[in-house]
Amino acid sequence: MNEETKINRTIWQKDDQQTVQIIDQRRLPHELVVADLATVDDVIRAIEEMYVRGAPLIGVTAAFGVYLAVVNTPPDATPEGYLQQECRRIRNARPTAVNLAWAVDRMAAAVQSIDSAAERTARAQQEAVAIAEEEVENCRLIGENGMQLIADISRKKKGRVVNILTHCNAGWLACVKHGTATAPIYAAHDSGFDVHVWVDETRPLNQGARLTAWELGRHGVPHTVIVDNTGGHLMQHGQVDMVIVGTDRTTYTGDVANKIGTYLKALAANDNGVPFYVALPSSTFDWTLPDGVRDIPIEMRHPDEVRTVQGWDDKAGRTVLVPPANSPVANYAFDVTPARLVSGFITERGICGATEEEIRKLFPEMA
Amino acid sequence: MNEETKINRTIWQKDDQQTVQIIDQRRLPHELVVADLATVDDVIRAIEEMYVRGAPLIGVTAAFGVYLAVVNTPPDATPEGYLQQECRRIRNARPTAVNLAWAVDRMAAAVQSIDSAAERTARAQQEAVAIAEEEVENCRLIGENGMQLIADISRKKKGRVVNILTHCNAGWLACVKHGTATAPIYAAHDSGFDVHVWVDETRPLNQGARLTAWELGRHGVPHTVIVDNTGGHLMQHGQVDMVIVGTDRTTYTGDVANKIGTYLKALAANDNGVPFYVALPSSTFDWTLPDGVRDIPIEMRHPDEVRTVQGWDDKAGRTVLVPPANSPVANYAFDVTPARLVSGFITERGICGATEEEIRKLFPEMA
Numbered sequence: 001m002n003e004e005t006k007i008n009r010t011i012w013q014k015d016d017q018q019t020v021q022i023i024d025q026r027r028l029p030h031e032l033v034v035a036d037l038a039t040v041d042d043v044i045r046a047i048e049e050m051y052v053r054g055a056p057l058i059g060v061t062a063a064f065g066v067y068l069a070v071v072n073t074p075p076d077a078t079p080e081g082y083l084q085q086e087c088r089r090i091r092n093a094r095p096t097a098v099n100l101a102w103a104v105d106r107m108a109a110a111v112q113s114i115d116s117a118a119e120r121t122a123r124a125q126q127e128a129v130a131i132a133e134e135e136v137e138n139c140r141l142i143g144e145n146g147m148q149l150i151a152d153i154s155r156k157k158k159g160r161v162v163n164i165l166t167h168c169n170a171g172w173l174a175c176v177k178h179g180t181a182t183a184p185i186y187a188a189h190d191s192g193f194d195v196h197v198w199v200d201e202t203r204p205l206n207q208g209a210r211l212t213a214w215e216l217g218r219h220g221v222p223h224t225v226i227v228d229n230t231g232g233h234l235m236q237h238g239q240v241d242m243v244i245v246g247t248d249r250t251t252y253t254g255d256v257a258n259k260i261g262t263y264l265k266a267l268a269a270n271d272n273g274v275p276f277y278v279a280l281p282s283s284t285f286d287w288t289l290p291d292g293v294r295d296i297p298i299e300m301r302h303p304d305e306v307r308t309v310q311g312w313d314d315k316a317g318r319t320v321l322v323p324p325a326n327s328p329v330a331n332y333a334f335d336v337t338p339a340r341l342v343s344g345f346i347t348e349r350g351i352c353g354a355t356e357e358e359i360r361k362l363f364p365e366m367a
Numbered sequence: 368m369n370e371e372t373k374i375n376r377t378i379w380q381k382d383d384q385q386t387v388q389i390i391d392q393r394r395l396p397h398e399l400v401v402a403d404l405a406t407v408d409d410v411i412r413a414i415e416e417m418y419v420r421g422a423p424l425i426g427v428t429a430a431f432g433v434y435l436a437v438v439n440t441p442p443d444a445t446p447e448g449y450l451q452q453e454c455r456r457i458r459n460a461r462p463t464a465v466n467l468a469w470a471v472d473r474m475a476a477a478v479q480s481i482d483s484a485a486e487r488t489a490r491a492q493q494e495a496v497a498i499a500e501e502e503v504e505n506c507r508l509i510g511e512n513g514m515q516l517i518a519d520i521s522r523k524k525k526g527r528v529v530n531i532l533t534h535c536n537a538g539w540l541a542c543v544k545h546g547t548a549t550a551p552i553y554a555a556h557d558s559g560f561d562v563h564v565w566v567d568e569t570r571p572l573n574q575g576a577r578l579t580a581w582e583l584g585r586h587g588v589p590h591t592v593i594v595d596n597t598g599g600h601l602m603q604h605g606q607v608d609m610v611i612v613g614t615d616r617t618t619y620t621g622d623v624a625n626k627i628g629t630y631l632k633a634l635a636a637n638d639n640g641v642p643f644y645v646a647l648p649s650s651t652f653d654w655t656l657p658d659g660v661r662d663i664p665i666e667m668r669h670p671d672e673v674r675t676v677q678g679w680d681d682k683a684g685r686t687v688l689v690p691p692a693n694s695p696v697a698n699y700a701f702d703v704t705p706a707r708l709v710s711g712f713i714t715e716r717g718i719c720g721a722t723e724e725e726i727r728k729l730f731p732e733m734a
Contacts, residue, residue, distance in 0.1 A: 029694075
């Protein structure tokens, strides 16, 4: 087994315990490049410049960033002041991922009352690893729970292939391992169910074509890449048995913010009686907002992401311009799918319907 | 006025009357290249390799192809046999565009009973020009009729900007002049209405980003390019007042075949109470098929159109690969929007609802 095929996590510690390693996802699928993160600056660059992306992975990377801040505290610095300053810098690396601030705060709370430098380091490492392992375990459970839905369809189809459509990348590359939307797919495939995945390319950044297709191909899961325009046609013709997507934020009322275009697929699923599921760890629920379409702020990103496409030209990565250079462009990163279009949520605790009542029943401590 | 800015048709005759000129649309928007068509081989290459595209323009190009066959009939050939052979070759250039066979047949019928070579040539030229001019006039009338819908919205909004979303290119580049979906937009803009167009980029071939954006920018019509995933979000937030698209074939019951992804926009329009109109010359109605989703065959095109993106890299056109080279890809070119999602049809005769009854009322001779 060579180095490449051994990699099955998005982030891990090097044996020296002083360096964190990640996959530089900007280079996928055409190159699998591992990057070393040895300092807080490295971590901030990796988050800002999207070597890593996906809310869960951003959180875990930030946690290891706080660990590196503790490791690298200068001998002449006040440990507490230095920690606070570095945590602030990491928290500001990207504005929208909820998991980033959450992970940084949890790390800071874990170490801030410890005086001994050696103990601080040990505690920081332990907490970062714990955050990563909880992420892995949540995704594993999402996989087990979601696999039951695939098994049910497989039984109804008497073992014939179950066709699943997904949008964007909610795979292990967005998490640490397993993924959210992909976890049930991997679990079903590994258990011998015949599954096939329609992979939306997911413009503008093509996370589906670049990342999800790469993940699935590497794992041996049958899949077909399609442009984002295609899902409705496939559903009209009985070629999609279910949709599973991830989410960046879901209200306690069941409205789902996810990559732009998710709403269009939910409409098509609803119009054709295709079940539409959202896979998420409970940390992605927002317990404060009642109306997702009205209340969830939608990030506008740089127009060049729409204007250009990054790809591969024989030997090198290359970026090409598509529309006229002077045409105005708008780049909305997310949309919100109303709860009425969602068949259910696949969480680490189990599956529930997309209503406040059903969500609260699964998470009674939030009531 | 330089050569470039003078061009306002997609196809025209050179002064020598022996050469037809077209815009090589493969090079847009980054280069405006005019190509000479002097032989039937030139015409076939232009249609096959998509120098020209769009059903109406393919038809007109084919008509001029038959004219060139007449002009270039070898002195030793039987004119009738030669004409039949060349017509057959032109008709086979592309399989799906209805207008191609229709235009070739009309040309052949016009010249086949004429003996004098000079008269045949004159008659062929006259008929090709007539087909082109009818195309222009139909599009002009579609523009006048459709403009009334925009004017109504403008009045309701007390003159505030009317936001129109369109998918693919049903502009003058798909026709000879004016376009179908764009004709009402140009007419409204030229009449002083404040319009703004959301331009879907339209993967896989990006006819929206490449062609529609170029057309609108050149005409001074305010517009914004968006990825195909975006329309639903815009409609949820009141940023789209109407949708206008073209069509490749529409059943007499009102089902609309158009570029893949049109159905998803129609669903979003319906979900948000946004009027969804289809602009078409009456020749695009199919009077034989009752059920579009079931009956209209959907062309599967080469997977490389999905796998790669053509764009511009500083000084040259370039094609880049996006997904893993070994990931399977599917390329459905069209989808069908059921009549229940269509607000109405904008034709050269006027506007009608998307029911068999209303369509037949506008075209009683087809009853």
